[in-house]
Amino acid sequence: MTLQVCDENRVRTLTLDRPEALNAFNEELYDATADALLAAAVDPEVAVVLLTGAGRAFSAGTDLLEMHRLATDPGFPRGKHGFVGLVDALVDFPKPLVVAVNGLGLGIGATILGFADLGLMSAEARLKCPFTSLGVAPEAASSYLFPALVGRQNAAWALLSSAWISASEAREMGLVKEVCAPEDLMGTARRHAEVLAAKPISSLVAVKRALVEPHRAAIRAARDRENAAFAELMGGPANIEALTAFAEGREPDFTRLPPGW
Numbered sequence: 001m002t003l004q005v006c007d008e009n010r011v012r013t014l015t016l017d018r019p020e021a022l023n024a025f026n027e028e029l030y031d032a033t034a035d036a037l038l039a040a041a042v043d044p045e046v047a048v049v050l051l052t053g054a055g056r057a058f059s060a061g062t063d064l065l066e067m068h069r070l071a072t073d074p075g076f077p078r079g080k081h082g083f084v085g086l087v088d089a090l091v092d093f094p095k096p097l098v099v100a101v102n103g104l105g106l107g108i109g110a111t112i113l114g115f116a117d118l119g120l121m122s123a124e125a126r127l128k129c130p131f132t133s134l135g136v137a138p139e140a141a142s143s144y145l146f147p148a149l150v151g152r153q154n155a156a157w158a159l160l161s162s163a164w165i166s167a168s169e170a171r172e173m174g175l176v177k178e179v180c181a182p183e184d185l186m187g188t189a190r191r192h193a194e195v196l197a198a199k200p201i202s203s204l205v206a207v208k209r210a211l212v213e214p215h216r217a218a219i220r221a222a223r224d225r226e227n228a229a230f231a232e233l234m235g236g237p238a239n240i241e242a243l244t245a246f247a248e249g250r251e252p253d254f255t256r257l258p259p260g261w
Contacts, residue, residue: 003032004054010047010197011190012040019055024063025086025108027079034081037089047197047204049093050189051112052100058125061107064134064246067234083108084227087140090115091219094205096196100189101125101167101176107139110158110165114145117208118192119176121167122185127175133162133252135238135261137229144222148215150174237261 004015014036016023025033040046053059062083069076081089090097090112099116101109103125110127113119131138138159146155150173158165167179180188196204212219233239237257245252254261 002026002029003036005036007046009194010045010201011050011193012036012043012046012048013050013052013190014040016051016053016059019053019057021063022057022060022104023053023055023109024060025083026063026066027077027082030083030086031079031081034086034089037086037093041089041092041094044201046095047199047201048096048098048193050098050100050193052102052186052189053109055103057104057109058101059105059107059109059112061109061130064243067243083139087223090140091216091223094208095201096193096204096208098189098193098196100185101127102182102185106130111138111140111142111146113170113175114140114142114149116176117211118196120178120180120185120189120192121170121176122182123167123179124182125167127158127165127170128162129158130162132160134242135236135240135252135254136233138226139230141219141222141226143226144215144218146175 002016002018004017006013014033016029016033018024018029037049040049093115096117097115098118099113099120101113101119101121103122105125105127107130110129129138129142142159146158150158154173157163165175170176171179178188238254238261241254241257242252
């Protein structure tokens with residue numbers, strides 16, 4: 001199992017459970033998480049979804065070893081939903097989504113906060129949007145959602161620099177609402193989730209729809225632009241250098257790339 005599912009007091013807790021891989025998303029985990037969100041969306045007993053990770057990481061993003069195979073092996077089997085399907089499930093998820101970042105969050109482990117109705121973070125956690133260090137483009141509509149959440153300059157720095165973002169910086173930016181001691185994170189997240197879950201589901205859905213609907217077209221347009229750019233860059237010289245360097249355990253050297261890359 002790559003995803004643990006637990007129901008209590010109308011809160012469905014989804015725990016990413018690949019701790020040996022820092023909960024990096026492979027095709028199996030993308031599919032399991034998308035399926036879980038789709039199921040929670042239509043389950044009349046679920047009012048709120050709480051998402052977190054097992055072990056010392058929230059999620060290290062896309063599994064880079066599998067990403068290397070996807071970029072270099074046209075025959076490598078893809079999942080039912082994959083990354084795009086998970087993002088679609090997040091875009092359409094009609095109920096409150098609480099995200100508790102318990103540790104390291106890279107790539108989708110950071111950009112998923114753009115879809116959180118409430119984000120909480122361990123004081124020891126860190127985030128990174130490593131797109132330029134991988135030679136690819138932003139993802140998960142972060143090019144739209146991050147500026148809306150944290151302002152243009154904070155968003156530009158996060159998406160362009162591939163720099164680490166501390167929990168306190170994430171809180172100051174507005175990327176998360178609250179920073180907690182590691183031992184308090186899940187208790188605090190669950191208390192917040194249960195406050196929401198005690199409300200009528202019909203009302204929760206209506207409020208979220210009212211909040212999201214004015215932005216839905218822009219989110220989908222951003223996602224489509226990002227997907228097109230990502231597809232263009234994936235497997236290109238910069239991306240191959242980044243993935244090869246990762247597989248070889250070294251830092252990438254982008255200075256040797258052809259002009260324009």
